[in-house]
Amino acid sequence: MNPRRKKRLIITSSLIAGLSLAIGLTLFALQQNIDLFYTPSEIINGKNETGTKPEIGQRLRVGGMVVNGSVSRDPESLKVSFDLIDNKAGIVTVYFDGILPDLFREGQGIVAQGHLKSSNEIDAFEVLAKHDEEYMPPEVADALKGMDHLKTEQSK
Amino acid sequence: MLPEIGQFSLILACILSLLQTVYPLYGVQTGHQGAIRSAKVFTILQFVAVAFSFFILSYLFLMNDFTVGYIATNSNSALPWYYRLSAVWGAHEGSLLLWVFLLAGWSIAVALMSKRLPAESVARVLAVLGLLSFGFYLFVILTSNPFLRTLPYFPIDGRDLNPLLQDFGLIIHPPMLYMGYVGFSVAFAFAIAALLEGRLDSAWAKWSRPWTMAAWMFLTVGIALGSWWAYYELGWGGWWFWDPVENASFMPWIAGTALIHSLAVSEKRGVFKSWTVLLALSAFSLSLLGTFLVRSGVLVSVHAFASDPTRGLFILGFLVLVIGGSLLLYAIQASKVKSRGRYELASRESILLINNILLIAALIVVLLGTLLPLVHKEIGLGSISIGEPFFNRMFSILIVPFALFVGVGSLFRWKKQKLSDLRKPLIVILLLSVVLTIAFLLVFAPSFTWLALMGVFLGFWITAGVAYEIYLRATHRHSFREGITKLGNSHWAMSFGHFGLAVMIIGITMTQNYSIEKDVKLAVGDHIAFEHYDFHFDQVKDLNGPNYTGTVGVFTVKHDLKEIAVMKAEKRIYTVQRMPMTEAAIDAGFTRDLYIAMGEVLPDGAWAVRIYYKPFIRWIWLGPLLMAFAGLLMICDRRYRGKKVAKETLEPKATVLGDKNA
Numbered sequence: 104m105n106p107r108r109k110k111r112l113i114i115t116s117s118l119i120a121g122l123s124l125a126i127g128l129t130l131f132a133l134q135q136n137i138d139l140f141y142t143p144s145e146i147i148n149g150k151n152e153t154g155t156k157p158e159i160g161q162r163l164r165v166g167g168m169v170v171n172g173s174v175s176r177d178p179e180s181l182k183v184s185f186d187l188i189d190n191k192a193g194i195v196t197v198y199f200d201g202i203l204p205d206l207f208r209e210g211q212g213i214v215a216q217g218h219l220k221s222s223n224e225i226d227a228f229e230v231l232a233k234h235d236e237e238y239m240p241p242e243v244a245d246a247l248k249g250m251d252h253l254k255t256e257q258s259k
Numbered sequence: 260m261l262p263e264i265g266q267f268s269l270i271l272a273c274i275l276s277l278l279q280t281v282y283p284l285y286g287v288q289t290g291h292q293g294a295i296r297s298a299k300v301f302t303i304l305q306f307v308a309v310a311f312s313f314f315i316l317s318y319l320f321l322m323n324d325f326t327v328g329y330i331a332t333n334s335n336s337a338l339p340w341y342y343r344l345s346a347v348w349g350a351h352e353g354s355l356l357l358w359v360f361l362l363a364g365w366s367i368a369v370a371l372m373s374k375r376l377p378a379e380s381v382a383r384v385l386a387v388l389g390l391l392s393f394g395f396y397l398f399v400i401l402t403s404n405p406f407l408r409t410l411p412y413f414p415i416d417g418r419d420l421n422p423l424l425q426d427f428g429l430i431i432h433p434p435m436l437y438m439g440y441v442g443f444s445v446a447f448a449f450a451i452a453a454l455l456e457g458r459l460d461s462a463w464a465k466w467s468r469p470w471t472m473a474a475w476m477f478l479t480v481g482i483a484l485g486s487w488w489a490y491y492e493l494g495w496g497g498w499w500f501w502d503p504v505e506n507a508s509f510m511p512w513i514a515g516t517a518l519i520h521s522l523a524v525s526e527k528r529g530v531f532k533s534w535t536v537l538l539a540l541s542a543f544s545l546s547l548l549g550t551f552l553v554r555s556g557v558l559v560s561v562h563a564f565a566s567d568p569t570r571g572l573f574i575l576g577f578l579v580l581v582i583g584g585s586l587l588l589y590a591i592q593a594s595k596v597k598s599r600g601r602y603e604l605a606s607r608e609s610i611l612l613i614n615n616i617l618l619i620a621a622l623i624v625v626l627l628g629t630l631l632p633l634v635h636k637e638i639g640l641g642s643i644s645i646g647e648p649f650f651n652r653m654f655s656i657l658i659v660p661f662a663l664f665v666g667v668g669s670l671f672r673w674k675k676q677k678l679s680d681l682r683k684p685l686i687v688i689l690l691l692s693v694v695l696t697i698a699f700l701l702v703f704a705p706s707f708t709w710l711a712l713m714g715v716f717l718g719f720w721i722t723a724g725v726a727y728e729i730y731l732r733a734t735h736r737h738s739f740r741e742g743i744t745k746l747g748n749s750h751w752a753m754s755f756g757h758f759g760l761a762v763m764i765i766g767i768t769m770t771q772n773y774s775i776e777k778d779v780k781l782a783v784g785d786h787i788a789f790e791h792y793d794f795h796f797d798q799v800k801d802l803n804g805p806n807y808t809g810t811v812g813v814f815t816v817k818h819d820l821k822e823i824a825v826m827k828a829e830k831r832i833y834t835v836q837r838m839p840m841t842e843a844a845i846d847a848g849f850t851r852d853l854y855i856a857m858g859e860v861l862p863d864g865a866w867a868v869r870i871y872y873k874p875f876i877r878w879i880w881l882g883p884l885l886m887a888f889a890g891l892l893m894i895c896d897r898r899y900r901g902k903k904v905a906k907e908t909l910e911p912k913a914t915v916l917g918d919k920n921a
Contacts, residue, residue, distance in 0.1 A: 110604065114604075125620055128653070128656065129624060129653065132648075132652045132653055133628075133631070133645070135648070135649075136645055136646045136648045136652075137643050137644075137645055137649075138643060138644045138645075138646060139641055139642070139643050140641060140642035140643060140644065150641055151641075152639055152640065152641050153640075153641070164642075164644055176861065176862065178863065179780075180780060181780055201778045202778050202867045202869060203858070203859060203867075205494070205839040205840065205841060205859075206838075206839070207859075216644075216646075
């Protein structure tokens with residue numbers, strides 16, 4: 104092999120090696136950080152599209168409406184728990200230790216991210232209620248379609 | 260009457276932008292000198308028309324004309340005048356008007372400041388810009404008209420600007436960001452014009468370089484401002500969330516960063532030319548993609564204020580036309596581009612190539628993480644979200660080789676670098692950075708982590724590299740004191756830009772590793788202490804603002820028993836939209852921020868409070884500011900302004916080309 108071809112071969116093969124390493128790493132990192140979205144009834148009955156139920160300990164996101172009167176607080180700390188419901192009447196309980204967002208209210212659609220603790224309980228590390236009152240993530244809006252939305256009550 | 264005049268003026272601008280495209284191109288084709296020169300005239304007229312339209316909308320906002328639907332939904336008579344003005348770009352319609360206004364601004368700048376360029380080239384560039392403007396004018400006029408009236412039943416008062424946007428940062432963040440996005444259209448236009456002409460040479464790179472740098476500079480400042488705003492306004496102390504919309508602005512920035520480096524190679528050495536063109540096309544295409552993602556509402560985020568399917572379709576169509584058309588042109592013409600320069604494996608060219616590869620890898624990571632949830636949902640696998648850890652992990656891997664190369668890259672010579680010559684500089688830089696890292700960590704780090712060690716080391720590695728390179732360059736022919744005054748602006752620009760990156764890396768490392776975040780329950784009279792700091796919750800007071808009410812929590816902060824600050828964290832309720840807002844209290848400092856945000860009142864009257872200690876968080880924004888300053892230095896280099904071509908280290912060939920165009 105003449106030196107120029109040899110050089111090119113080295114460059115090309117190192118490029119390919121680097122590329123495959125990069126792709127491998129990316130896929131590995133992706134696999135660990137994808138969180139599937141579930142509605143409360145999907146957690147109980149399995150996903151609409153595939154029918155698979157989440158496993159205990161799995162990381163996931165759940166979206167639904169906070170059930171009226173279900174918010175209960177620990178008097179000593181910031182621990183709080185509440186129930187989430189969707190339009191198929193599935194109910195799950197979310198446990199959270201921290202400060203709830205400004206727009207968190209009973210009757211409001213929210214998204215929680217966390218680990219599945221038992222078949223209908225979630226340990227959340229993040230609770231999101233977006234800032235715009237009109238705004239609701241499409242997944243949550245789908246899950247709540249047809250339900251009595253409490254927004255009318257809140258707006259004056 | 261006024262809104263109609265504004266509307267008319269906008270339509271006029273739209274027609275002028277079409278003329279700005281058609282007539283000059285006809286002129287270039289037929290050699291008709293008058294038609295070629297007309298490009299500038301149409302550009303100026305178009306700018307005047309759109310500026311007038313923008314001025315009218317601003318005036319209507321100031322006058323509280325709620326017969327205009329857009330104003331009625333986004334303003335209120337109780338709003339202070341400066342927020343009424345910034346409300347012009349507070350929502351979809353107006354921000355697009357800002358977009359076309361800025362695009363016209365860049366166009367007129369090109370028209371007026373390229374006297375040294377051949378008239379045909381300028382005509383082509385302006386024609387491309389005109390075509391882009393035309394597309395956006397159509398979009399504004401057909402789908403997002405800000406001048407639509409609500410007559411005959413107009414509201415007495417407006418629904419107010421989103422409280423999140425009632426903030427100083429949000430007055431300047433969108434214009435800066437848009438200046439960046441839109442600015443890449445100039446680089447795009449230069450690239451398309453060069454492809455049309457079939458002439459891609461060093462002169463082309465030289466012309467488009469300051470424009471690209473200017474756009475990149477604005478985008479840098481815009482993103483940094485956005486991050487700063489999110490930090491103090493969203494109330495939970497984060498500075499970057501890998502939110503789809505943030506990613507949408509970050510992607511063109513990465514492409515732009517690759518572009519400014521690649522342009523440097525193309526200008527000075529005449530290689531990488533077709534790659535540079537491709538980057539110029541990508542940077543603007545990614546800006547458009549960002550706009551599409553934000554405006555169409557396909558992605559869920561804080562910023563997604565308009566989700567109207569026709570708008571999404573229009574932008575998608577426009578996106579396909581622009582990206583498809585430009586790539587087609589590239590496919591046809593790029594094969595004609597010949598890169599003549601040769602370079603060895605160990606050379607500055609290679610280092611810059613590696614820089615580009617790493618940046619593109621980072622770009623792909625962000626693109627993948629942003630678009631994968633969309634794809635996943637569309638193919639029926641259900642909704643997913645890709646968490647911050649994915650991006651954080653990928654970036655903490657990619658930054659290592661990137662920073663190592665940045666540190667030593669500028670020591671490499673063009674064409675060929677004898678590696679044995681680098682042994683001494685490498686040892687010096689390594690020793691210097693190790694010493695600095697250890698000293699820094701001993702002083703500022705409360706505990707040891709490997710990630711902190713790595714991040715701080717990378718920051719000082721770059722710093723040491725930059726400093727040593729300046730020393731070497733200054734003492735090359737002169738004494739240090741004399742030599743350092745002889746360094747050119749563009750050399751200082753490189754040094755400052757890289758130093759900015761170092762500052763940012765150190766800031767991110769320290770903040771991510773040593774922040775203390777306490778979410779606690781506090782009643783008035785309680786206190787909490789950590790890390791030499793003591794926070795005492797003094798009292799809660801009522802708050803009355805122009806368009807909001809609320810409460811203030813007052814805290815006294817002591818450091819080692821010495822009182823250092825009284826911090827007031829607000830909880831506001833904006834009266835019109837009934838929206839609660841958290842205004843964090845921040846005690847800012849060069850090496851640390853203290854951050855208090857009020858959460859909610861608990862049933863027993865105590866408050867949930869966030870108390871954060873954020874070391875070196877200012878450095879995260881200081882870094883980008885240094886980078887933007889570097890961009891400014893570079894634009895002011897006399898090579899891009901004056902008549903004389905700087906002697907410096909231009910290769911003979913590049914100098915010849917430079918003289919021709921001087």
